[in-house]
Amino acid sequence: GENVEQHPSTLSVQEGDSAVIKCTYSDSASNYFPWYKQELGKGPQLIIDIRSNVGEKKDQRIAVTLNKTAKHFSLHITETQPEDSAVYFCAAIPPSGSARQLTFGSGTQLTVLP
Amino acid sequence: DSGVTQTPKHLITATGQRVTLRCSPRSGDLSVYWYQQSLDQGLQFLIQYYNGEERAKGNILERFSAQQFPDLHSELNLSSLELGDSALYFCASSETGTGSSPLHFGNGTRLTVT
Numbered sequence: 001g002e003n004v005e006q007h008p009s010t011l012s013v014q015e016g017d018s019a020v021i022k023c024t025y026s027d028s029a030s031n032y033f034p035w036y037k038q039e040l041g042k043g044p045q046l047i048i049d050i051r052s053n054v055g056e057k058k059d060q061r062i063a064v065t066l067n068k069t070a071k072h073f074s075l076h077i078t079e080t081q082p083e084d085s086a087v088y089f090c091a092a093i094p095p096s097g098s099a100r101q102l103t104f105g106s107g108t109q110l111t112v113l114p
Numbered sequence: 115d116s117g118v119t120q121t122p123k124h125l126i127t128a129t130g131q132r133v134t135l136r137c138s139p140r141s142g143d144l145s146v147y148w149y150q151q152s153l154d155q156g157l158q159f160l161i162q163y164y165n166g167e168e169r170a171k172g173n174i175l176e177r178f179s180a181q182q183f184p185d186l187h188s189e190l191n192l193s194s195l196e197l198g199d200s201a202l203y204f205c206a207s208s209e210t211g212t213g214s215s216p217l218h219f220g221n222g223t224r225l226t227v228t
Contacts, residue, residue: 034216034217036219041221042221042222043116043118043204043206043219043220043221043222044157044204044219045116045219046216046217046218049216089156089157101147101159101162101170101172102159102217103159104156104157105156106156107156107157
């Protein structure tokens, strides 16, 4: 099945700086890559997603890039704010087969320092 | 607010006991997923239902079972509980069961087994 590795596990940035979280996946057939943000005491919330026919997608201060050749995708947060502090999870899913479920990375604890 | 409702929010019980966790999906979503989140295991997929039928199974123990009812709400039953079952249990729903339609998570049930 799919295997997703996520780095770094913790990330601290100064308010206003950019943050980058990287993920690699193992199944070259995977075609859907969502990112989730989990705040303390809450469930993961979808913040952005990208499909394999697109190389980059942007939504205000958040962007995701996908490199299918290298099998990695990244989350970029610009002009970080304290409310961006949370755990971020990447995920991937292959298009078919019995293992056709979202496989999550291990998470990145992002702390934005004021 | 994701629109997914999970009850109870917290559950404390003793080893050997049985508990039931409940999930109401977002209006219009036909598929329900159950995930377990523990500190060192990240988000682990347990089981998926689509319109009342089991669609996929992940790393779900035999002591655990689930079902989705005609009104689409779902219940996760955990029996013969062990200390290691202490975790956050999340329910997620999606419009279809294809896996690449976005998952929307509830805020989870925190289970503590003493």
